Amino acid sequence: MNLSIKKYYVIWISLLIFLGSCSSFKTVTIELPKKAKNELPAEIQSLLLINRTVDESYTDVPSDTLQQLFFDKGFSTDTIIKDIQAADTMLKALGDLLFESGRYDIVIPENRFIAHESNAFFSESMPWDEVKTLCEEFNTDAILSVDMFSTRVICKYDKESYYNPVDNGFYTASEAHMAVVYESLLKVYEPENEKVLVREFMRDTIIWEDMAGSAQELFRHFTPVKQALTEAAIALSLDFTEKISTSWIAEQRKLFSTGDNQLETAAKYIDSGDWTSAVAVWEKLAKESTSKSTKSKALYNLAVAAEIQGDLEKAISLGLNSYNTQFNQQTYDYLERLKYRKLELEKQNR
Numbered sequence: 001m002n003l004s005i006k007k008y009y010v011i012w013i014s015l016l017i018f019l020g021s022c023s024s025f026k027t028v029t030i031e032l033p034k035k036a037k038n039e040l041p042a043e044i045q046s047l048l049l050i051n052r053t054v055d056e057s058y059t060d061v062p063s064d065t066l067q068q069l070f071f072d073k074g075f076s077t078d079t080i081i082k083d084i085q086a087a088d089t090m091l092k093a094l095g096d097l098l099f100e101s102g103r104y105d106i107v108i109p110e111n112r113f114i115a116h117e118s119n120a121f122f123s124e125s126m127p128w129d130e131v132k133t134l135c136e137e138f139n140t141d142a143i144l145s146v147d148m149f150s151t152r153v154i155c156k157y158d159k160e161s162y163y164n165p166v167d168n169g170f171y172t173a174s175e176a177h178m179a180v181v182y183e184s185l186l187k188v189y190e191p192e193n194e195k196v197l198v199r200e201f202m203r204d205t206i207i208w209e210d211m212a213g214s215a216q217e218l219f220r221h222f223t224p225v226k227q228a229l230t231e232a233a234i235a236l237s238l239d240f241t242e243k244i245s246t247s248w249i250a251e252q253r254k255l256f257s258t259g260d261n262q263l264e265t266a267a268k269y270i271d272s273g274d275w276t277s278a279v280a281v282w283e284k285l286a287k288e289s290t291s292k293s294t295k296s297k298a299l300y301n302l303a304v305a306a307e308i309q310g311d312l313e314k315a316i317s318l319g320l321n322s323y324n325t326q327f328n329q330q331t332y333d334y335l336e337r338l339k340y341r342k343l344e345l346e347k348q349n350r
Contacts, residue, residue: 025330026257026267030308031248032341038243039103040142040188040197046105047188048140049095051087052116052123053149060084063226070225075157075176080150086229087149088112090184093237094144101245107138114145122148122185125196132191141190142197148185151229153178157215174218175211178225180232182206186240202239206232253304254330256297260285263297279305296326300334312342 059082061069070077095106116123123145131143156177161170181203188198208228212218223231241247257267262281269278282305285298299322307315316338323331 024256024258025254026270027252027254028270028304029250029252031250033246033310034249035246035345036242036244038198038200039246040244044104044141044188044190044197046107046140047098047142047144048134048138049091049106049108049144050112050114050134051091051146051149052114052126053118053146054082054084054087054113055116055118058082058084058087061226063224066226067224070153070155071219075155075219078152078154080152081225081229083151083226083229085226086151086233087146089230090149090233090237091146093234094241097237097241098144098245101241101247103245105140107140109138116147125187126189128189128191128194131189131194135191143189143191144198145187145189146184147187148183148201150183151232152181153225153228154181155179155225160211171213173211173213174215176209176218176222178208178223178228180206180228182232182236184236184240188244198244200240200243202236204235204239206235253307253334255301255304256330259297260289260291260294263294263301266301275305275308292326296322296328296331299325300328300331303334303338307338312338312345316342 061083066081091108091112095108098104099106116126118124125147126143126145134143135141158175159172160175161172164171182205183203184201186198186200186202187196189195190197206228208223210218210222212221255267255270257263262285266278266281269275269281279302282298282301285294286302289295289298299318303315303318303322306312306318316335319331319335319338322328323335
């Protein structure tokens with residue numbers, strides 16, 4: 001065998017080994033909980049969401065009308081807009097996000113814009129008798145109130161000339177810049193102990209920028225002001241939700257799917273979303289298989305299943321059993337990840 005043929009042969013065998021090792025795993029995506037830094041006490045299970053900032057100064061101008069108002073000013077202005085739709089979107093988005101976290105039950109009343117006293121900046125704190133009355137009426141443990149919500153829109157439109165060295169020519173492009181600066185004060189009122197559990201002031205900016213050959217082409221796809229206000233309200237809701245409720249982080253896990261016909265069968269169950277049947281197959285293999293390799297793989301897969309079910313201690317126990325049955329680098333790496341997760345949870349619970 002000459003040198004060139006031998007080299008080709010080695011590369012081909014190496015490729016087959018690599019592809020074979022890759023195909024021995026099935027990758028699944030799992031979501032891991034991350035506890036919020038300011039999560040409410042365990043006894044607070046339900047929240048009433050209200051808005052105490054909307055008053056007669058708020059309007060709901062249609063999107064086209066609002067956009068034309070900005071065009072009339074050459075899309076170059078700096079103004080505060082009190083938009084009812086944006087304020088209501090923020091409250092509804094908060095409700096959806098908090099409920100989907102699995103931590104809270106949420107009630108948003110039909111009449112969610114509550115009368116309030118306010119100073120130049122934000123609403124005065126709710127009287128405790130009002131807090132208690134509302135919580136009793138809607139059967140909730142506490143009230144999440146938007147006590148201030150402000151959106152400032154800063155727009156700039158300009159035309160710029162650019163030189164193109166390729167054809168030695170100058171070209172004009174239309175540019176638009178829009179920023180929405182949003183501010184909000186959110187409070188959680190707990191009636192039983194007459195305590196404000198959360199007092200969170202939030203401020204951030206979302207920016208949109210784009211350019212095109214003409215103003216018509218530019219604003220044909222540039223984000224309208226009304227939509228920008230709504231997107232800012234949703235961004236604020238996302239930020240606040242992460243502060244008081246569990247968030248979920250996507251990670252990938254590998255499962256052994258070859259080496260035994262039953263492992264392949266279990267992999268097909270996973271493809272169809274039938275984890276119960278897959279776990280039953282792995283449990284049988286872990287108990288009855290005479291092959292150390294198969295037994296170790298089944299125990300490893302059971303460890304992943306336990307982690308998905310939220311039982312980290314069981315996952316670690318099964319992982320160690322797999323590792324002690326037969327060494328596998330994948331099992332070792334997984335145990336290291338579980339060890340790190342356990343340390344993270346211990347820090348969060350301190």
